[in-house]
Amino acid sequence: MTMSPSLPDNDRPPPARFAFDRQTWKEIAFLLANLPMAIAGFVYTVLLIGVGVGLSVTVVGLPLLALGLQGARGLGKAERARARGMLGVRIDEPSPMPRSRRDRGFFSWLWSGLRDPVGWRALLFSFMRLPWGVATFAVTLVGLFVLWPVLPFIARGLTNADRAMARGLLSPSDELEARIAELESDRGVVVDTAAADLRRIERDLHDGAQARLVALAMDLGLAKEKLTADPEAAARMVDEAHGEVKVALQELRDLARGIHPAVLTDRGLDAALSSIASRCTVPVNVSVELPGRPAEAIEGIAYFTVSELLQNVSKHSRARSVSVEVWRAQERLLIQVTDDGVGGARLDGGTGMSGLAERLGAVDGLFVLDSPEGGPTTVTAELPWRDRAHAAPKTV
Numbered sequence: 001m002t003m004s005p006s007l008p009d010n011d012r013p014p015p016a017r018f019a020f021d022r023q024t025w026k027e028i029a030f031l032l033a034n035l036p037m038a039i040a041g042f043v044y045t046v047l048l049i050g051v052g053v054g055l056s057v058t059v060v061g062l063p064l065l066a067l068g069l070q071g072a073r074g075l076g077k078a079e080r081a082r083a084r085g086m087l088g089v090r091i092d093e094p095s096p097m098p099r100s101r102r103d104r105g106f107f108s109w110l111w112s113g114l115r116d117p118v119g120w121r122a123l124l125f126s127f128m129r130l131p132w133g134v135a136t137f138a139v140t141l142v143g144l145f146v147l148w149p150v151l152p153f154i155a156r157g158l159t160n161a162d163r164a165m166a167r168g169l170l171s172p173s174d175e176l177e178a179r180i181a182e183l184e185s186d187r188g189v190v191v192d193t194a195a196a197d198l199r200r201i202e203r204d205l206h207d208g209a210q211a212r213l214v215a216l217a218m219d220l221g222l223a224k225e226k227l228t229a230d231p232e233a234a235a236r237m238v239d240e241a242h243g244e245v246k247v248a249l250q251e252l253r254d255l256a257r258g259i260h261p262a263v264l265t266d267r268g269l270d271a272a273l274s275s276i277a278s279r280c281t282v283p284v285n286v287s288v289e290l291p292g293r294p295a296e297a298i299e300g301i302a303y304f305t306v307s308e309l310l311q312n313v314s315k316h317s318r319a320r321s322v323s324v325e326v327w328r329a330q331e332r333l334l335i336q337v338t339d340d341g342v343g344g345a346r347l348d349g350g351t352g353m354s355g356l357a358e359r360l361g362a363v364d365g366l367f368v369l370d371s372p373e374g375g376p377t378t379v380t381a382e383l384p385w386r387d388r389a390h391a392a393p394k395t396v
Contacts, residue, residue, distance in 0.1 A: 023088075027155040030086040030162065031140040037082070038133025041075050041126025048072070048123070066113030069120065076122030076170050083166045087159055094118045094172035118172070125169040132165075216244045264303050268293050273324060276307050280322065281314040282339070288326045294333055295386040301363060302326065302335055305381050308356055309337045317341025317377060328385055335381040343375035356381075 048068035055061030073094075083089040113119075136158050143151040223237035264272035270288040277284035293299060306324055313322050319341030326335050347353045347369060357367035364384050371377035 021152075024152045024155060026086045027159045028140055028144070028151070030082065031136040031155060031158055033082070034129070034133040034162070035137035037079070038126075038129040041079075042130040044068075044071070044075065045123050045127045062114065063110060066110050066116075069113055069116050069123070072119045072122040072126065073116075075126055076118065079122075079125065079166065080170050083162065083170075087163055087166075089163050089166055091166060091171050121169045125165065129165075132161075136162075216241050219244070264299065269299055269302060269326060272303050273306055273326070276303075276310060277322075277324065280310045282310075282317070282319050282322050284310065284322045284324060286324045290326065290328055290333075293388045294383075295388050298333060298363070298383050298386055299388075301359065301365070302333060302381075302383060305335060305356055305360070306337060309379055312345070312353070313337075313339050313341065316345070317375075319375075319377075331385045333383040333385045335383075336378065337381075338376055338378045340376045342373075343371045343377050344373045345369060345371035345377050353379075 048065065048071075052061055052065030052068055055064060077093070080091045080093070083091060139154065139158065140151075143154055147154060219237050219241045223234045223241065226234040226237065263275050269290065270286070273286050273288060277286050294302070306326075310322065310324075313319055317339050319339035322337065322339045324335070324337050326333070328334070345353065347357060353367075353369060359365075360367045360381055360383065366380075366382040368380040368382075369377075370379075
């Protein structure tokens, strides 16, 4: 008997031989352990379904079934570990159930628990394993005494069926489970980024404009007191306060530009990128070729990506020129920033590149860095294109 051609190459066992090698003994032990594992899983499944469905007319029935499905996940985890350790099957773990009931509420937790596909697949696996466990235990036990010359081939055929069942019912739903895990990770990145931005805005207001306005109020109060006694000193203090007002206004403009620049809202990416390019310490050539304006969120991310990259060029690259290109390719918005600096940039180099990569990944974007030692450095960013929603016309 030959191995099933459907097995992936990366976890294909060695060919079966007449000699009892280590892999053969592992497969025999796995088949003999099928019966006790199958009995335990079958009893758990029958009791859970019977009790849970029977008590579903009461208050405790559905919560008991939801908890039992989480317990079924434990059975599936044990079977995956057994298949990995004894059969060498590569099976990824599915995404975990959310553990916090307090944030989601009891009914939300109950509903998500009852419709958990991982738990239901584990129950189905446990239920159908009983007749298979009996059959494999009996065949293997008889083979040890009667059919031992060909037992390695028999064991290989039976364990190939076990491999197929484990992959089919205990593996995560490849696309769906991977997408869920990715979205959960991206949601954490978005929440952390938003919290960091709020802390930055609060810090900038507290340490910058707010402190200047407090000092300005105190100076104006002193000037008011000296207005009659020493008009010249009061005039000087008012003149100094006027200067502080200008500085505070500039800080507020810079802060507003850092949150969302007015030129981006009014005129789009071309004008906004030209504006930040004019403030860069390195000459920048900007080329924007877009058929229209993307959604506001995508446009904002593109703007701040280029802004951060140009700041890195000014601080670290020692470049003489920079080019910024923005264009649309099918349903993607592409950004490419190239400089002729010294190169050597890395995602873990402390220049904010890793943060940019995480922000782009949170919206299904890509971030590719190519920066060999000696340069040039090319950063390519890719974002999903979403059309801008047009406001409904106002009616009189």
